[in-house]
Amino acid sequence: MEDMRGLKRTHHCGALRLEHAGQEVVLMGWVQRRRDHGGLIFIDLRDRSGIVQVVFSPDLSREAFRKAETVRGEYVLAVVGRVEKRPEGTENPHLATGQIDVRAREVRILNRAKTPPFYIEDGVDVDENVRLRYRYLDLRRPEMQRALILRHRAAQATREFLSRHGFLEIETPMLTRSTPEGARDFLVPSRLNPGCFYALPQSPQLFKQILMVAGLERYFQIVRCFRDEDLRADRQPEFTQIDLEMSFIDIDDILDLTEEMVAYICRETAGEEVPRPFPRLSYQEAMERFGTDKPDIRFGLEIKDVTDLAAGCGFKVFASAVAAGGKVKGINAKGCGSFSRREIDELVSFATANKAKGLAYFVVESEGVKSPITKFFTEKEIGAIAGRLEAEAGDLLLFVADRPDVTAFALSALRLHLGERLGLIPEKGLQFVWILDFPLLEYDETERRYVAMHHPFTSPREEDLPLLESDPGAVRAKAYDLVLNGVEVGGGSIRIHRRDVQEKMFAAIGLSPEEARDKFGFLLEAFEYGTPPHGGIAFGFDRLVMLLAGKKTIRDVIAFPKTQSATDLMSRAPDRVAPAQLRELHIKLDVK
RNA sequence: GGAGCUGUGGUGUAGUCGGUUAACAUACCGGCCUGUCAAGCCGGAGAUCGCGGGUUCAAGUCCCGUCAGCUCCGCCA
Numbered sequence: 001m002e003d004m005r006g007l008k009r010t011h012h013c014g015a016l017r018l019e020h021a022g023q024e025v026v027l028m029g030w031v032q033r034r035r036d037h038g039g040l041i042f043i044d045l046r047d048r049s050g051i052v053q054v055v056f057s058p059d060l061s062r063e064a065f066r067k068a069e070t071v072r073g074e075y076v077l078a079v080v081g082r083v084e085k086r087p088e089g090t091e092n093p094h095l096a097t098g099q100i101d102v103r104a105r106e107v108r109i110l111n112r113a114k115t116p117p118f119y120i121e122d123g124v125d126v127d128e129n130v131r132l133r134y135r136y137l138d139l140r141r142p143e144m145q146r147a148l149i150l151r152h153r154a155a156q157a158t159r160e161f162l163s164r165h166g167f168l169e170i171e172t173p174m175l176t177r178s179t180p181e182g183a184r185d186f187l188v189p190s191r192l193n194p195g196c197f198y199a200l201p202q203s204p205q206l207f208k209q210i211l212m213v214a215g216l217e218r219y220f221q222i223v224r225c226f227r228d229e230d231l232r233a234d235r236q237p238e239f240t241q242i243d244l245e246m247s248f249i250d251i252d253d254i255l256d257l258t259e260e261m262v263a264y265i266c267r268e269t270a271g272e273e274v275p276r277p278f279p280r281l282s283y284q285e286a287m288e289r290f291g292t293d294k295p296d297i298r299f300g301l302e303i304k305d306v307t308d309l310a311a312g313c314g315f316k317v318f319a320s321a322v323a324a325g326g327k328v329k330g331i332n333a334k335g336c337g338s339f340s341r342r343e344i345d346e347l348v349s350f351a352t353a354n355k356a357k358g359l360a361y362f363v364v365e366s367e368g369v370k371s372p373i374t375k376f377f378t379e380k381e382i383g384a385i386a387g388r389l390e391a392e393a394g395d396l397l398l399f400v401a402d403r404p405d406v407t408a409f410a411l412s413a414l415r416l417h418l419g420e421r422l423g424l425i426p427e428k429g430l431q432f433v434w435i436l437d438f439p440l441l442e443y444d445e446t447e448r449r450y451v452a453m454h455h456p457f458t459s460p461r462e463e464d465l466p467l468l469e470s471d472p473g474a475v476r477a478k479a480y481d482l483v484l485n486g487v488e489v490g491g492g493s494i495r496i497h498r499r500d501v502q503e504k505m506f507a508a509i510g511l512s513p514e515e516a517r518d519k520f521g522f523l524l525e526a527f528e529y530g531t532p533p534h535g536g537i538a539f540g541f542d543r544l545v546m547l548l549a550g551k552k553t554i555r556d557v558i559a560f561p562k563t564q565s566a567t568d569l570m571s572r573a574p575d576r577v578a579p580a581q582l583r584e585l586h587i588k589l590d591v592k
Numbered sequence: 593g594g595a596g597c598u599g600u601g602g603u604g605u606a607g608u609c610g611g612u613u614a615a616c617a618u619a620c621c622g623g624c625c626u627g628u629c630a631a632g633c634c635g636g637a638g639a640u641c642g643c644g645g646g647u648u649c650a651a652g653u654c655c656c657g658u659c660a661g662c663u664c665c666g667c668c669a
Binding site for chain 2: 033035036037038039040041042044053055057058059072073086087089090092094095098101115116117118119121124125126127128129130132180181182183184202203205227228229230232233235353354355451452453454455456458553563564565569
């Protein structure tokens, strides 16, 4: 093993081009591959910038050639040599540096390496177990490095944009108070305060509002947040938000500004121009047309309401659902009339796996509609339903009749399933949509009271204020979500800044003034000292980067993610700690 | 808390209706080779079939349990 004394890297491997021919260079990197021809050895040297071919020949240096014979994959080398145009016919068009190679005069083996458990290259098909356990090798793969570079550029673009618009980057505590509502907290025991715990922040929500009270006017942060809930492909226990808050603004100010920011990030990272303004849908319209508050609007297959047409029909499943206050809704699966019985059965079981009790269907043919249930409908009813769904010969109409929420859930899932199956979802492209006019409150069946849909500091729309006492469920919030390709990537609201409105809000969710003071005291107290109108938004940075990088999971844009059971397979966190540590924290375990 | 998928040399896979020597590719090791770039040719080594139990004359294969990873439901103001 040798050291790099006296050598200073002059170039990066992937940067060398024909124009460098004739230059003496010093390269540092890892061995991607060695091709030993006996009398001539080629080594592909890789660093962060890319790969270049290094040639070892006894004619150039006997010593370097001998060393090159001992080199293996992932050895770390320093190479001194001259860049040369490759001989005619030996250029490699698949390599950015393929016009040239480097003739090695000297090589130093800076470190040896064990044989890695998988190839260091793009598109590896390895168990994620293995990738996570050897994350440092996984991260050597160019596609992983590209993702992290893109993430870096997204963060840079965010900071640039927001700084330019007068936002201050201000840090907020990681050790904070546990507050009720929301996700489960991660707790940190306090050694100095026996029996007391900090909570890691689920978001800097209360602090950023207090920064508005403090008169900072425009705040942002790219900040880690923690939620102790179960994981998904797009959910990690710790994740990153672009968090911002502004004073003296209303909804449109935030939507306009953050739209511009998001478009800027897309341009700076993925080179995508996204058209503005982004489309806007009300929550109600999104639920009606797509069955979800995070619709993927890149394709059709929209949901149609046929409740009125099904109300009086002879098909009991439909009629009784309507009688019970439910909805009958359908999707026109364009051109799927040719589906076999088995394919339709598959759709039925997909629907029932997504809460529906069943899935009714009409096969539309030129002579009419065929279905096991046509006998329960009149010609006229069938015609009206087919018309509502704009049915043509060759279509397959699918219906769910159930409670409104179940209908929406099942058809939304079915719509996505069909969209994917029929290849209707474009590979490329970023389709944003704002979802507006969320209900302020939703009724919680188990707690038998209204709960805040966003959080209890979200402002109702001024014109809906009178409804807060008479019809709480009908009050619309000044809240907004940003959805990208069917993924919720941002959400926020204009906050309540008037004491009387805040008190009404607490009353509506059944919180007495005493309880409010106990749970949110410091924020309420701050609010008594001159609070400006303010509002903000937070973006899921990992999700945004995931979509910009074209990845299917945020784990692929996080350097050190956790598994679905929230463990780190590399560091083996979490783990037990020494009894002395627990004693110091006054903690006794109760573990079977 | 629940449902589903996956687990076989380092890695990715095959292994039929349970049948005795677990196959293939690649990586790895050795030899030959002066223009390859997924180099090539020859040879070699490498597996408690995730783990535990059961059924059987016989289990990678069937049954039960369990562990791990992934996807989803619940959960995520």
